Amino acid sequence: xxxxxxxxxxxxxxxxxxxxxxxxxxxxxxxxxxxxxxxxxxxxxxxxxxxxxxxxxxxxxxxxxxxxxxxxxxxxxxxxxxxxxxxxxxxxxxxxxxxxxxxxxxxxxxxxxxxxxxxxxxxxxxxxxxxxxxxxxxxxxxxxxxxxxxxxxxxxxxxxxxxxxxxxxxxxxxxxxxxxxxxxxxxxxxxxxxxxxxxxxxxxxx
Amino acid sequence: xxxxxxxxxxxxxxxxxxxxxxxxxxxxxxxxxxxxxxxxxxxxxxxxxxxxxxxxxxxxxxxxxxxxxxxxxxxxxxxxxxxxxxxxxxxxxxxxxxxxxxxxxxxxxxxxxxxxxxxxxxxxxxxxxxxxxxxxxxxxxxxxxxxxxxxxxxxxxxxxxxxxxxxxxxxxxxxxxxxxxxxxxxxxxxxxxxxxxxxxxxxxxxxxxxxxxxx
Numbered sequence: 001x002x003x004x005x006x007x008x009x010x011x012x013x014x015x016x017x018x019x020x021x022x023x024x025x026x027x028x029x030x031x032x033x034x035x036x037x038x039x040x041x042x043x044x045x046x047x048x049x050x051x052x053x054x055x056x057x058x059x060x061x062x063x064x065x066x067x068x069x070x071x072x073x074x075x076x077x078x079x080x081x082x083x084x085x086x087x088x089x090x091x092x093x094x095x096x097x098x099x100x101x102x103x104x105x106x107x108x109x110x111x112x113x114x115x116x117x118x119x120x121x122x123x124x125x126x127x128x129x130x131x132x133x134x135x136x137x138x139x140x141x142x143x144x145x146x147x148x149x150x151x152x153x154x155x156x157x158x159x160x161x162x163x164x165x166x167x168x169x170x171x172x173x174x175x176x177x178x179x180x181x182x183x184x185x186x187x188x189x190x191x192x193x194x195x196x197x198x199x200x201x202x203x204x205x206x
Numbered sequence: 207x208x209x210x211x212x213x214x215x216x217x218x219x220x221x222x223x224x225x226x227x228x229x230x231x232x233x234x235x236x237x238x239x240x241x242x243x244x245x246x247x248x249x250x251x252x253x254x255x256x257x258x259x260x261x262x263x264x265x266x267x268x269x270x271x272x273x274x275x276x277x278x279x280x281x282x283x284x285x286x287x288x289x290x291x292x293x294x295x296x297x298x299x300x301x302x303x304x305x306x307x308x309x310x311x312x313x314x315x316x317x318x319x320x321x322x323x324x325x326x327x328x329x330x331x332x333x334x335x336x337x338x339x340x341x342x343x344x345x346x347x348x349x350x351x352x353x354x355x356x357x358x359x360x361x362x363x364x365x366x367x368x369x370x371x372x373x374x375x376x377x378x379x380x381x382x383x384x385x386x387x388x389x390x391x392x393x394x395x396x397x398x399x400x401x402x403x404x405x406x407x408x409x410x411x412x413x414x415x416x417x418x419x420x421x
Contacts, residue, residue: 041346070227079228086235090242097246100253104341161346179347 012137015126019141025118026149027198032118035109036150037187043166045105046154050147052091052110057119057139059087064127065135071128080123081114088113118146156190157181258324262297262309265326265336269299269306280413282310284405294406305329308410311340312402316394319343321352325399327366331407331416334364337399349391357385357392366403369396 025031032053039049063083071079092110095103103110113119122142127135155165161181163171180186215223262272275282275296283291296310309326321342326335337358344350351357360377361369369380371393377383384392410416 067227067231072224072227075224075228079231082228082231082235086238089239093242093246093250097249097253100250100257177347182346 011134015134015137016141019138019143019145020148021145023142024145024149024198025121025142026146027195028202029118029121031121032116032146033191034112035116036153037184037191039106039109040150040154040157040187040190041161041182042158043151043154045102046150047147048095048099048102049106049109050143050150052088052095053113053116053118053146054140054143055091056084056087056113057122057143058136060084060119060123061127061135061139062132064123065130065132068128068130076124076128077120080120080128084119084123085114118142153187153190153194156194157186161186258295258297261324261338261340262299262326265309265324265338266299266307268301270301272297272299272309275415280415282406282409282413284402284409294402296406296410299326307335308406310402310406312398314394314398314401316342317344317349317388317390321391321394321398323395323398323402325402327403331366331403331410334361334366334399334403336362337395344388344391348385349388351385351388352391352395357395361399366407368400368404371396 019025021028023029026033026036035049035053039045060080060083064080067079088111091113092103095106095110122138126138130138159165159171160178162177163169163175178186181190259272263269275298278298282294282296284294285291292313294310294312296308298305299307299309307326307328308331309324312323312325313320315321319342321344322340323337324340325337327333328335339353342350342352344352360382364382365380367380369382371384371389372381373384373389375381375383382392382396407416
């Protein structure tokens with residue numbers, strides 16, 4: 001911990017940066033692998049998934065942080081799950097009502113945010129022990145970190161599998177779409193290579 | 207062993223002490239969900255109807271309205287390829303009083319997952335007006351070509367009798383040319399269409415919505 005982290009602003013900054021890089025949920029904590037592998041065939045669904053996770057994470061961190069002093073230790077996981085499932089259901093209904101196409105593309109993966117370990121991990125590790133402000137910043141940091149990671153992964157896969165990004169063509173005409181990248185195998189290979197790259201980068205830093 | 211015995215607290219009081227937050231939150235969250243559902247469920251239902259009308263409208267462009275048979279007081283039930291009888295949503299494609307055809311949903315198993323189709327036929331169930339894929343999970347790049355125009359356009363105007371799959375040659379009469387690399391998906395679509403058309407047709411004739419073939 002640096003000296004910086006002792007002031008309030010320093011703590012906020014540390015918390016925010018932790019989610020974005022040092023404790024990035026996908027690359028460093030390896031949490032939430034299911035949506036990471038499943039919805040990253042294109043950027044749009046990945047972004048929608050990321051935004052839904054930010055919404056749920058933010059709401060659940062706020063609620064858990066507010067009731068942290070009332071929690072009974074042996075009932076806390078039950079309370080977390082109850083809170084999370086409420087907000088996930090709201091997010092799911094919202095997507096169904098306003099972006100029905102996207103909701104169909106994401107299929108069961110939106111309801112599955114309920115069991116996404118990033119959210120329960122942040123409720124347990126951060127929100128149930130910290131003040132409201134820290135919990136909100138933590139949720140934003142982790143959520144944005146997760147979303148960016150998903151978008152990077154999806155960007156690579158969409159580019160290689162269709163030659164497009166955000167459904168706009170960017171590759172030259174001679175490019176042959178690489179169908180395997182749209183399938184699960186593409187997700188595993190891309191994620192593995194990215195994890196390796198992140199490890200190499202962070203080792204140099206340390 | 208039990209804490210309530212050690213502390214001499216009555217059981218019910220102990221229960222409330224431990225769980226009041228859970229109970230309060232359950233009520234509160236339940237209320238929240240009820241509000242969200244009440245606010246958005248009409249929209250969700252409208253989205254579903256719009257999607258079906260949109261698909262059906264592209265298959266039978268002449269028709270302006272699609273009237274569900276439920277509204278006419280008829281229920282069509284057919285035996286699915288596997289398993290029990292199921293209700294089929296049949297829609298009558300009309301403009302004013304003129305009937306231009308029928309559309310209905312059909313389900314069957316594909317290569318990896320079930321395939322859900324919307325099938326459109328002309329008003330006598332003689333020729334196929336087309337079909338579209340509502341939901342499927344076929345292999346990207348191969349089986350998912352069943353959604354493509356190249357494959358789907360073959361079905362337009364084909365006799366609604368028994369379609370046949372061919373591996374090469376020209377797709378004439380009741381023949382449908384296979385998608386290269388996706389024989390199982392192509393077969394599945396044809397099987398679903400053949401099965402559902404004959405079943406729905408028989409049911410509709412029994413219920414008097416459709417004349418017999420001999421007439």
